[in-house]
Amino acid sequence: MDVAGIERRREQNLVYNFLRVVEMAAIGAARTMGRGERKYSDQVAVEAMRSEMDLIPMDGRIVIGEGERDEAPMLYIGERVGVGVHEQSPTVPYPEVDIAVDPLEGTNLCATGAPNAIAVLAAAERGGLIHAPDVYMQKLIVGPAAKGAVDIDAPVKDNLRAIAKRMNRDVDDLVVVVMDRPRHRQLVADIKAAGARIRLITDGDLSAGISAAVGGSGVHAVMGIGGAPEGVITAAAMKCLNGEIQGRFLTKDKLEHPEERAKIADDVEDRMREMGITDPTRVYDTNELAPGRKIIFAACGVTDGTILRGVRFFGTGLRTESVLMTTDTHHVRFVDTLHLEGDPDAVVRFDRF
Ligand code: VTB
Numbered sequence: 001m002d003v004a005g006i007e008r009r010r011e012q013n014l015v016y017n018f019l020r021v022v023e024m025a026a027i028g029a030a031r032t033m034g035r036g037e038r039k040y041s042d043q044v045a046v047e048a049m050r051s052e053m054d055l056i057p058m059d060g061r062i063v064i065g066e067g068e069r070d071e072a073p074m075l076y077i078g079e080r081v082g083v084g085v086h087e088q089s090p091t092v093p094y095p096e097v098d099i100a101v102d103p104l105e106g107t108n109l110c111a112t113g114a115p116n117a118i119a120v121l122a123a124a125e126r127g128g129l130i131h132a133p134d135v136y137m138q139k140l141i142v143g144p145a146a147k148g149a150v151d152i153d154a155p156v157k158d159n160l161r162a163i164a165k166r167m168n169r170d171v172d173d174l175v176v177v178v179m180d181r182p183r184h185r186q187l188v189a190d191i192k193a194a195g196a197r198i199r200l201i202t203d204g205d206l207s208a209g210i211s212a213a214v215g216g217s218g219v220h221a222v223m224g225i226g227g228a229p230e231g232v233i234t235a236a237a238m239k240c241l242n243g244e245i246q247g248r249f250l251t252k253d254k255l256e257h258p259e260e261r262a263k264i265a266d267d268v269e270d271r272m273r274e275m276g277i278t279d280p281t282r283v284y285d286t287n288e289l290a291p292g293r294k295i296i297f298a299a300c301g302v303t304d305g306t307i308l309r310g311v312r313f314f315g316t317g318l319r320t321e322s323v324l325m326t327t328d329t330h331h332v333r334f335v336d337t338l339h340l341e342g343d344p345d346a347v348v349r350f351d352r353f
Pocket of ligand 1: 206
């Protein structure tokens with residue numbers, strides 16, 4: 001195979017390699033389910049993700065990860081990962097990939113065995129994902145039907161009416177996911193007043209966002225304030241699913257609650273400027289959060305969830321469910337994997353339903 005052929009093949013294989021990465025992170029985390037040790041669950045997922053990632057023939061760079069270099073030993077922002085990093089002047093250049101990871105989205109969900117914990121990552125060509133610092137983000141997420149019909153700055157009732165109209169139903173038939181936090185008291189009151197139904201979640205607005213863009217999930221929108229890194233990864237998923245996210249970074253001065261302010265580093269605005277976010281008050285759309293042309297999105301269920309089942313262990317093997325999506329070749333794959341390594345007599349059973 002010529003050089004161009006090898007390069008192309010490596011690029012094509014990235015998507016399957018990333019599937020393996022989220023599967024391994026999910027399996028590691030799932031083994032710790034319900035132990036009430038969220039940090040430990042996260043650590044296991046991070047280590048599994050990191051070691052799988054390093055086996056991939058790519059020149060990878062973490063743009064959204066576990067924190068800054070001094071606070072995270074692995075998968076920190078700016079860390080280089082992949083085979084290409086260890087090889088000086090390779091004969092065939094490795095694909096240059098920017099990667100946003102959330103090895104265990106919903107550490108609390110995993111720690112308590114609650115639904116919708118996932119292992120997730122998004123990747124793109126260099127510059128294809130915005131470098132978002134760990135601040136809060138005000139978000140409005142809708143699926144393909146309501147794309148272009150909503151505005152994060154419009155009153156909640158107007159957005160709900162617009163979504164309902166596009167989905168040929170009444171506002172009372174909509175389900176909006178909101179994180180159960182004191183900061184959302186007014187938002188919840190506004191949604192109630194408009195007549196829509198609400199699903200309050202303790203954590204995990206990223207997997208809720210994906211559900212909002214998948215028909216039949218029973219989720220029609222996600223509203224409220226969550227993490228900015230999760231917002232960027234959601235944007236990558238929205239590009240693949242033809243959904244929409246509008247997001248506004250929230251710096252310390254925009255947050256009412258002292259606990260939320262306390263979670264944000266003092267120098268965050270300087271870091272945002274360095275990362276190219278010059279006007280944090282602006283609303284960023286899907287394409288600005290994830291401008292990449294070649295986006296790969298991979299998520300694997302850790303605990304059972306709305307669109308992905310969690311990891312099931314059955315003694316001689318285990319089974320995972322993932323979603324794997326690309327924008328370059330527009331594919332959305334739901335992957336049901338049986339991991340039967342080491343069991344030569346394994347019997348495959350069809351047990352999806
Ligand atoms: C958010 C949300 C995540 O953690 O980052 C949240 O986007 C933390 O919010 O999905 P609080 O500071 O209010 O607890 C998740 O729920 C899970 O990682």
